[in-house]
Amino acid sequence: MSLSKNNRSEQAAIKRNNVIIGVLGARLDHGGLGGKRWRRWRPNISMLLQQSIEISEFILIYHKDEEELAVLTIKDMAALSPQTKVQSYLVDYDDPWDFEQVYSQLHDFASKQNFDAEKNNYLVHITTGTHVVQICLYLLTEANYIPGQLLQTSPSAEGKGKPVGKYQIIDLDLSRYDLIASRFEHESRQAIAYLKGGIETRNKDFNTLIKQLEQVSIRSTEPILLTGATGVGKSRLARLIFDLKKQRCKMRGKLVEVNCATLRGDNAMSAIFGHIKGAYTGAASDRKGLLLEANHGLLFLDEIGELGLDEQAMLLRAIEDKTFMPFGSDKESHSNFQLIAGTNRNLFKQVEKGEFREDLLARINLWSYEMPSLKARIEDLAPNIEHELELFTRKASYKVAFNKGAKEKYLTFAHSEDALWKANFRDLNSSITRMATLASGGRITEDVVDTEIRRLSCDWHCYQPASAERDNQDLLNKILGNEAVEQIDLFERLQLADVVRLCQKSKSLAEAGRKLFNISREAKANSNDSHRLRIYLRKYGLEFRELN
Numbered sequence: 001m002s003l004s005k006n007n008r009s010e011q012a013a014i015k016r017n018n019v020i021i022g023v024l025g026a027r028l029d030h031g032g033l034g035g036k037r038w039r040r041w042r043p044n045i046s047m048l049l050q051q052s053i054e055i056s057e058f059i060l061i062y063h064k065d066e067e068e069l070a071v072l073t074i075k076d077m078a079a080l081s082p083q084t085k086v087q088s089y090l091v092d093y094d095d096p097w098d099f100e101q102v103y104s105q106l107h108d109f110a111s112k113q114n115f116d117a118e119k120n121n122y123l124v125h126i127t128t129g130t131h132v133v134q135i136c137l138y139l140l141t142e143a144n145y146i147p148g149q150l151l152q153t154s155p156s157a158e159g160k161g162k163p164v165g166k167y168q169i170i171d172l173d174l175s176r177y178d179l180i181a182s183r184f185e186h187e188s189r190q191a192i193a194y195l196k197g198g199i200e201t202r203n204k205d206f207n208t209l210i211k212q213l214e215q216v217s218i219r220s221t222e223p224i225l226l227t228g229a230t231g232v233g234k235s236r237l238a239r240l241i242f243d244l245k246k247q248r249c250k251m252r253g254k255l256v257e258v259n260c261a262t263l264r265g266d267n268a269m270s271a272i273f274g275h276i277k278g279a280y281t282g283a284a285s286d287r288k289g290l291l292l293e294a295n296h297g298l299l300f301l302d303e304i305g306e307l308g309l310d311e312q313a314m315l316l317r318a319i320e321d322k323t324f325m326p327f328g329s330d331k332e333s334h335s336n337f338q339l340i341a342g343t344n345r346n347l348f349k350q351v352e353k354g355e356f357r358e359d360l361l362a363r364i365n366l367w368s369y370e371m372p373s374l375k376a377r378i379e380d381l382a383p384n385i386e387h388e389l390e391l392f393t394r395k396a397s398y399k400v401a402f403n404k405g406a407k408e409k410y411l412t413f414a415h416s417e418d419a420l421w422k423a424n425f426r427d428l429n430s431s432i433t434r435m436a437t438l439a440s441g442g443r444i445t446e447d448v449v450d451t452e453i454r455r456l457s458c459d460w461h462c463y464q465p466a467s468a469e470r471d472n473q474d475l476l477n478k479i480l481g482n483e484a485v486e487q488i489d490l491f492e493r494l495q496l497a498d499v500v501r502l503c504q505k506s507k508s509l510a511e512a513g514r515k516l517f518n519i520s521r522e523a524k525a526n527s528n529d530s531h532r533l534r535i536y537l538r539k540y541g542l543e544f545r546e547l548n
Contacts, residue, residue: 017056024062025128041155122148203377228371231424234342253297275327294337305345388432400436472497
């Protein structure tokens, strides 16, 4: 007799009641009708002969064609182990090799049982029955429809005349097996690295996001919502998720992606859901539509917040029921797709404004991930620069790299407050592409970096609204000169700029003084607001008349 290799499983078997779920084997369990059957090894009977395990209950599943054998087997069980409660369960599938029929009836069996895993230790015997039956029992146990372990029996080495045989308990908790667990961990690390594009990212929040997204990508087919500013990598991540699912055989269809900002009116409805000929002016032929193209695949709707309310309503139904109505058609179409949605908008605020359906947001918000900006994960800048250089090298077929001084200068600028990275990784990609293209002999020099820094600064300044600090700087530079302003603390600059503006709006020194000292002047018996203001301005070499 061979006991389980897993000591914890055997301990659990001792502490709790052992319940066996077995299938009657038309050949192996048939030991004949005479006394010789007691000297033959019969798999289900053999478990009641084991001295090391006590069976409290035995549920015997049998087919309607084996009823006579079932009656005899149950009778022998009662004779061997009167203390064991024996129950029978009848199945009547027409074809024991039809997977759908067999699985359906065994699933029904599992659903009807009132399993109590705290009280009972369930052992699913998979020695008997057709291979289809054994596979179905394995799947039901692995999916926890039957909360137990697998049981395998075999005859003893001595052969005939030894009806006891031996048994093996197989624990399906793979995390308990060190080699398998380490292999799973290795595969998980590989998948996480893949979703990060092979970049050794250092940002804790981003790495945590990707780690969970790896599990969701493999285990779930529910919608995923990727949010974040333009250029943070939503489209790229959606493609990596698709590739990972294909690698793991979780998806057999193709990736279909569209930017919803490009869809308007009838074109939006037609592009997503398809149309029939004549559905609207210009519809000269039938159109399949993106949902049908994404059948058994992945649909990536970037900027989903740009969709109209009618399209949102139809999309919600397509997500929930996998059915939709092509534009102009009176017949439903079906598509089993997974959705990834991307947006740089706050969809909750759009719901408040009535621009986005609340029920659709609730449906696509099950797995929601906000992608951090480049500035928020600036520690990932250096590895991303190397990644962009590698991409350029592949495209251009020649290697490009920074010289030491150029790289230090670029990184210093890239980490500074002046580097806005407004378009995030798109800015970085464009920047590296420009410098690599201009690099003579494959070396990015300091001159190339200087040119690029000026270009980036100009680009970001052009569309960035002028800040109050820059306005103050410009105002004081005009009055005092750059060198003088540089000698003044920021605190004083802010105060002086406001005083100058108020003086420029006032007709006299006295009027300006009254406005500036409107509270403190009330506490003085003889207020001289003009004098106080004149002294303040002279501190910076200014006269009131010069400001108007």
